[in-house]
Amino acid sequence: MTLSPSAFAYVADLVRREAAIVLETGKEYLVEARLHPLARAAGLPDVTAYVTHLQSPVGRVHRAAVVEALTTNETSWFRDREPFDVLVSHVIPDLLARTEARRKITIWSAACSSGQEAYTIAMLMAEHVVPKGWQVEIVATDIAPSMVRRTQEGRYSQLEVGRGLPAPLMVKHFQRSGTQWQVSDQLRSMVRAQTLNLAAPFPLLPVFDLVFLRNVLIYFDQPTKHGVLSRVRRVMSPDGYLFLGGAETTLGVDETWHRTAVGRFTLNRPRPQVDGPLPPVLPHRTPRTLTGAPLTSTLLSTQRAN
Ligand SMILES: C[S@@+](CC[C@H](N)C(=O)[O-])C[C@H]1O[C@@H](n2cnc3c(N)ncnc32)[C@H](O)[C@@H]1O
Numbered sequence: 001m002t003l004s005p006s007a008f009a010y011v012a013d014l015v016r017r018e019a020a021i022v023l024e025t026g027k028e029y030l031v032e033a034r035l036h037p038l039a040r041a042a043g044l045p046d047v048t049a050y051v052t053h054l055q056s057p058v059g060r061v062h063r064a065a066v067v068e069a070l071t072t073n074e075t076s077w078f079r080d081r082e083p084f085d086v087l088v089s090h091v092i093p094d095l096l097a098r099t100e101a102r103r104k105i106t107i108w109s110a111a112c113s114s115g116q117e118a119y120t121i122a123m124l125m126a127e128h129v130v131p132k133g134w135q136v137e138i139v140a141t142d143i144a145p146s147m148v149r150r151t152q153e154g155r156y157s158q159l160e161v162g163r164g165l166p167a168p169l170m171v172k173h174f175q176r177s178g179t180q181w182q183v184s185d186q187l188r189s190m191v192r193a194q195t196l197n198l199a200a201p202f203p204l205l206p207v208f209d210l211v212f213l214r215n216v217l218i219y220f221d222q223p224t225k226h227g228v229l230s231r232v233r234r235v236m237s238p239d240g241y242l243f244l245g246g247a248e249t250t251l252g253v254d255e256t257w258h259r260t261a262v263g264r265f266t267l268n269r270p271r272p273q274v275d276g277p278l279p280p281v282l283p284h285r286t287p288r289t290l291t292g293a294p295l296t297s298t299l300l301s302t303q304r305a306n
Pocket of ligand 1: 073079111112114142143197198214215216
């Protein structure tokens, strides 16, 4: 390993200041692995030399690339499956009832990575919401400009579509484009992608009915998690729903959220300012897919079949 302790400390401080990502001691291997290609591209012999270069006036232009290289962009279609089952079985019916007058649903996929989450939501909206006459807007954001570009393009490799995308949905919503798969214009027209740093003050955003803030709070310290959750709450409809990742919670972080368990999944909703009962989540109705089978079993069986 070539990374000096002071080089690691410099990078950890940079990434925490710019993206609020915490790199604890012990993550030297990660910094080394992620920055090695950047050092090579800059013609420098190792990562420590690259970090020294970063600190010079000419090297500072590379700092954004360093922050981006240290984001973790792991994602997949229908990731964890259960949130999307709950979305279809409980949340969509409730939202349709509540938004009857305006017939528009606005959704935020915050920390969208390469867009699989936003397009997973778009596919479900295309199946269960758009045919009823509703308009759907999905704002997909990420701190990493390369991820925002990928989301805008909506092109995925064979390996990427193989990670959780059920075959019937692939056939319906994707077209082959050379060695890649291109998301349909219908889905792309629902999704607007832009860069956004969750750890900084938010730009002007619409009021969201649903926010997917999944698998990103895990990278932040407690005060940052609290700050992000309070800012998210301010851009949400009072009747809205917040989806977090499996290892994330509002519990003990921000008590302005009300938690409702649906099966093994927990939905978060803004707690009313004046204490009073939240509108109940509508009773469970097992959604049917186009083939008439319950959604979960169809997804599972098609995933297994592939
Ligand atoms: C593990 S991915 C999660 C993707 C998707 N939400 C999912 O659950 O599959 C985490 C994403 O958070 C983004 N990220 C990290 N720090 C961020 C920040 N401060 N603001 C916005 N996005 C951030 C990364 O660029 C990365 O794409």
